[in-house]
Amino acid sequence: xxxxxxxxxxxxxxxxxxxxxxxxxxxxxxxxxxxxxxxxxxxxxxxxxxxxxxxxxxxxxxxxxxxxxxxxxxxxxxxxxxxxxxxxxxxxxxxxxxxxxxxxxxxxxxxxxxxxxxxxxxxxxxxxxxxxxxxxxxxxxxxxxxxxxxxxxxxxxxxxxxxxxxxxxxxxxxxxxxxxxxxxxxxxxxxxxxxxxxxxxxxxxxxxxxxxxxxxxxxxxxxxxxxxxxxxxxxxxxxxxxxxxxxxxxxxxxxxxxxxxxxxxxxxxxxxxxxxxxxxxxxxxxxxxxxxxxxxxxxxxxxxxxxxxxxxxxxxxxxxxxxxxxxxxxxxxxxxxxxxxxxxxxxxxxxxxxxx
Amino acid sequence: xxxxxxxxxxxxxxxxxxxxxxxxxxxxxxxxxxxxxxxxxxxxxxxxxxxxxxxxxxxxxxxxxxxxxxxxxxxxxxxxxxxxxxxxxxxxxxxxxxxxxxxxxxxxxxxxxxxxxxxxxxxxxxxxxxxxxxxxxxxxxxxxxxxxxxxxxxxxxxxxxxxxxxxxxxxxxxxxxxxxxxxxxxxxxxxxxxxxxxxxxxxxxxxxxxxxxxxxxxxxxxxxxxxxxxxxxxxxxxxxxxxxxxxxxxxxxxxxxxxxxxxxxxxxxxxxx
Numbered sequence: 001x002x003x004x005x006x007x008x009x010x011x012x013x014x015x016x017x018x019x020x021x022x023x024x025x026x027x028x029x030x031x032x033x034x035x036x037x038x039x040x041x042x043x044x045x046x047x048x049x050x051x052x053x054x055x056x057x058x059x060x061x062x063x064x065x066x067x068x069x070x071x072x073x074x075x076x077x078x079x080x081x082x083x084x085x086x087x088x089x090x091x092x093x094x095x096x097x098x099x100x101x102x103x104x105x106x107x108x109x110x111x112x113x114x115x116x117x118x119x120x121x122x123x124x125x126x127x128x129x130x131x132x133x134x135x136x137x138x139x140x141x142x143x144x145x146x147x148x149x150x151x152x153x154x155x156x157x158x159x160x161x162x163x164x165x166x167x168x169x170x171x172x173x174x175x176x177x178x179x180x181x182x183x184x185x186x187x188x189x190x191x192x193x194x195x196x197x198x199x200x201x202x203x204x205x206x207x208x209x210x211x212x213x214x215x216x217x218x219x220x221x222x223x224x225x226x227x228x229x230x231x232x233x234x235x236x237x238x239x240x241x242x243x244x245x246x247x248x249x250x251x252x253x254x255x256x257x258x259x260x261x262x263x264x265x266x267x268x269x270x271x272x273x274x275x276x277x278x279x280x281x282x283x284x285x286x287x288x289x290x291x292x293x294x295x296x297x298x299x300x301x302x303x304x305x306x307x308x309x310x311x312x313x314x315x316x317x318x319x320x321x322x323x324x325x326x327x328x329x330x331x332x333x334x335x336x337x338x339x340x341x342x343x344x345x346x347x348x349x350x351x352x353x354x355x356x
Numbered sequence: 357x358x359x360x361x362x363x364x365x366x367x368x369x370x371x372x373x374x375x376x377x378x379x380x381x382x383x384x385x386x387x388x389x390x391x392x393x394x395x396x397x398x399x400x401x402x403x404x405x406x407x408x409x410x411x412x413x414x415x416x417x418x419x420x421x422x423x424x425x426x427x428x429x430x431x432x433x434x435x436x437x438x439x440x441x442x443x444x445x446x447x448x449x450x451x452x453x454x455x456x457x458x459x460x461x462x463x464x465x466x467x468x469x470x471x472x473x474x475x476x477x478x479x480x481x482x483x484x485x486x487x488x489x490x491x492x493x494x495x496x497x498x499x500x501x502x503x504x505x506x507x508x509x510x511x512x513x514x515x516x517x518x519x520x521x522x523x524x525x526x527x528x529x530x531x532x533x534x535x536x537x538x539x540x541x542x543x544x545x546x547x548x549x550x551x552x553x554x555x556x557x558x559x560x561x562x563x564x565x566x567x568x569x570x571x572x573x574x575x576x577x578x579x580x581x582x583x584x585x586x587x588x589x590x591x592x593x594x595x596x597x598x599x600x601x602x603x604x605x606x607x608x609x610x611x612x613x614x615x616x617x618x619x620x621x622x623x624x625x626x627x628x629x
Contacts, residue, residue, distance in 0.1 A: 112473075
């Protein structure tokens with residue numbers, strides 16, 4: 001790849017001390033980010049954490065109150081036009097025109113990027129092929145499935161061959177199969193060398209797709225690192241089991257409290273109890289079995305497992321990632337944990353700066 | 357990065373104008389395609405005005421005496437054309453509000469296209485839509501007895517005036533659509549101001565038949581000036597002397613609407629999110 005006057009050494013996206021408030025609401029309270037070229041950054045956080053605000057500033061749709069953001073060497077405020085020429089944006093709402101066919105949608109975008117007519121045609125055909133939409137190319141987008149619409153939306157964001165692509169919650173609202181399809185597409189883009197910034201409320205999505213993850217909560221970066229680094233932060237494996245008799249949850253928590261690291265976490269609704277096992281997982285597990293047996297607690301599915309990002313999120317913020325999902329489109333149904341807020345203020349609330 | 361203070365790429369004015377026009381036309385084409393592919397929308401824009409012509413001509417027509425050569429049909433047609441041009445702007449406001457809500461405008465704004473093109477494309481497409489509707493009404497008018505009595509030139513001028521009037525109203529509608537940003541509210545708000553504005557005017561009945569307090573409004577309503585000027589253009593003859601006084605008032609009003617609402621619409625577009 002040819003690199004233009006030394007820009008190559010810089011990160012593709014650099015954010016320093018970015019702030020933005022809407023009246024009394026402090027959407028961003030000073031975040032730092034650095035995304036090296038050709039890598040995927042996962043920005044993880046619950047609804048209202050400030051993810052979309054950050055993306056809107058980086059894509060020149062919103063002016064920041066303070067701090068600065070540079071994309072491909074261009075300041076998003078002073079050189080907004082240059083930024084717009086090097087980025088692509090695909091959002092949670094499919095910004096495609098449903099009355100037009102897939103091909104027409106892409107061709108119109110091509111014309112807006114001032115490609116010549118033949119270029120417009122070949123670029124549209126190429127993208128339709130790449131995203132598995134060739135067969136549906138001449139049907140109106142209205143007839144597409146949710147996953148197809150999302151892929152077309154993504155294709156539209158690539159018409160101008162952006163160096164940096166922003167994906168704002170690319171799989172929100174998709175069924176599991178379409179979600180996996182979208183992941184494949186995103187992986188292939190990353191493999192092709194596009195720098196990606198991906199926001200998501202799904203921990204597994206960040207885990208699957210991102211090279212680096214930053215966790216945002218209430219407008220601040222509260223943790224940053226690779227998925228493994230974040231998992232290591234909560235200290236080793238996790239002991240987890242279910243207490244079928246909810247009245248025994250308190251006993252169970254008492255029994256395992258001396259074990260491992262940190263306080264146990266109990267979900268009163270599902271009966272799932274977990275605790276960080278610390279350095280030696282096996283010893284802690286045996287200790288837990290003894291303790292629970294002595295306390296006469298009946299358990300199911302007692303096991304030692306690797307921590308998930310969910311555990312990380314819980315440890316960092318004291319609440320589950322999905323907890324603040326208020327717009328409710330049924331998406332968070334499965335993993336929703338309630339009643340746990342405030343039980344575990346892990347004390348990890350220090351702000352970790354993500355910039356290298 | 358101090359070396360980067362100079363924008364890396366700055367197109368000249370000529371290129372910017374050329375691209376502005378190209379982007380506008382692309383977005384116009386997109387809007388018109390959507391219009392042609394949405395049967396409900398198409399029916400609404402075509403059937404509703406035709407229905408109005410027929411209802412007013414045959415239901416109310418007999419009860420409304422007018423001192424105009426050719427009777428109520430001659431009186432009605434310019435009025436209904438102006439009303440239709442104004443009502444066509446419902447579409448402008450609603451579609452802009454929808455696009456805002458769906459994130460279409462955000463997406464377009466994140467692309468390197470002319471900043472003005474979303475608005476100019478919308479207005480151009482809606483002007484085209486409006487013209488088609490006006491021509492259909494003229495056709496229906498001819499079928500129920502309307503005739504241009506003043507020759508081709510003035511007839512053409514009438515269509516032009518109606519269109520400019522419609523575009524002026526469309527600027528107001530674009531502003532309301534972008535400022536309110538919610539489809540249903542925009543629609544409700546449109547009814548509140550467009551109905552009184554078009555009906556409390558000389559469009560459908562002679563103003564002299566209204567109560568005094570309403571006459572005061574109707575006599576100063578820009579729709580009245582526009583409709584009177586259109587009528588003088590279409591019918592001519594005894595209405596000829598009414599042309600200039602109404603035309604210059606129309607021009608001043610329309611210029612005023614453009615001067616106030618076009619910048620407001622542009623500002624609402626820039627702020628829209």
